[in-house]
Amino acid sequence: MTRKPLLAGNWKMNLDHFEAIALVQGLAAELADMKFDYSSADVVVIPPFTDIRSVQTVVDSDNLQISYGAQDVSTHEAGAYTGEVSATMLSKLGVSYIVVGHSERREYHHESDQLVGEKARVALAAGMTPIVCCGEGLEVRQAGEHVNHVLSQIDGAFEGMSAEDVRKCVIAYEPIWAIGTGEVATPEDAQEVCAAIRGRLVELYDQTTADTVRVLYGGSVKSSNVAEIMAKEDVDGALVGGASLKANEFAKIANFNG
Numbered sequence: 617m618t619r620k621p622l623l624a625g626n627w628k629m630n631l632d633h634f635e636a637i638a639l640v641q642g643l644a645a646e647l648a649d650m651k652f653d654y655s656s657a658d659v660v661v662i663p664p665f666t667d668i669r670s671v672q673t674v675v676d677s678d679n680l681q682i683s684y685g686a687q688d689v690s691t692h693e694a695g696a697y698t699g700e701v702s703a704t705m706l707s708k709l710g711v712s713y714i715v716v717g718h719s720e721r722r723e724y725h726h727e728s729d730q731l732v733g734e735k736a737r738v739a740l741a742a743g744m745t746p747i748v749c750c751g752e753g754l755e756v757r758q759a760g761e762h763v764n765h766v767l768s769q770i771d772g773a774f775e776g777m778s779a780e781d782v783r784k785c786v787i788a789y790e791p792i793w794a795i796g797t798g799e800v801a802t803p804e805d806a807q808e809v810c811a812a813i814r815g816r817l818v819e820l821y822d823q824t825t826a827d828t829v830r831v832l833y834g835g836s837v838k839s840s841n842v843a844e845i846m847a848k849e850d851v852d853g854a855l856v857g858g859a860s861l862k863a864n865e866f867a868k869i870a871n872f873n874g
């Protein structure tokens with residue numbers, strides 16, 4: 617079973633739409649210079665909502681093979697939900713991926729596993745790929761409970777979802793203590809949890825489902841550490857924060873095999 621690597625840059629709340637255009641053009645140019653083979657990995661940028669239309673314009677007009685995503689989605693279809701953005705609106709802009717349940721949204725917006733699951737379903741229903749995030753905080757890791765913690769997040773987010781739908785999802789394991797701290801998990805730490813997630817998919821669904829779903833690692837990924845993390849059997853890609861804001865650095869991450 618070969619799963620195509622996925623390297624996704626989560627820009628978080630950074631870059632206005634002009635800066636977004638420059639970064640996407642810069643990324644495409646860097647990848648072209650490296651003679652990057654787009655059949656070797658999926659390259660995705662995940663800008664703030666306000667940048668998406670501009671990113672779409674660059675991708676379409678320059679015929680780029682870079683895909684783009686959104687960092688969140690409303691569970692509602694339309695109506696009186698001030699400040700929310702619907703899946704239909706995003707799909708209309710050519711969005712392919714939607715990050716759901718990032719630890720920053722779980723922490724600052726009190727998102728539960730159940731809500732994360734609902735957002736994943738809404739993304740799927742609109743034809744987009746949810747990137748379902750999970751990951752433990754430092755105390756949980758120190759107590760040795762990280763695998764149990766992450767598996768309970770997976771159980772909660774995927775409750776009631778069919779195998780057919782789960783196969784269309786991506787899962788991102790992002791230990792909170794490794795996000796933005798410069799403290800990257802070891803490749804073995806990443807492998808341990810990514811393998812446990814895949815094992816849970818076998819239990820909840822079946823081997824084919826588990827073999828199909830891409831499981832990413834996220835947390836202080838850089839061009840200098842991506843290759844050793846990607847070498848692990850159950851790690852199928854990376855969700856990159858800070859290092860995705862520089863064209864050359866993110867291009868090197870995408871080209872980890874080059």
Ligand SMILES: O=C(CO)COP(=O)(O)O
Binds near residue numbers: 797837
């Ligand atoms: O949260 C992350 C990506 O979603 C990881 O962020 P950093 O790569 O900046 O640690």
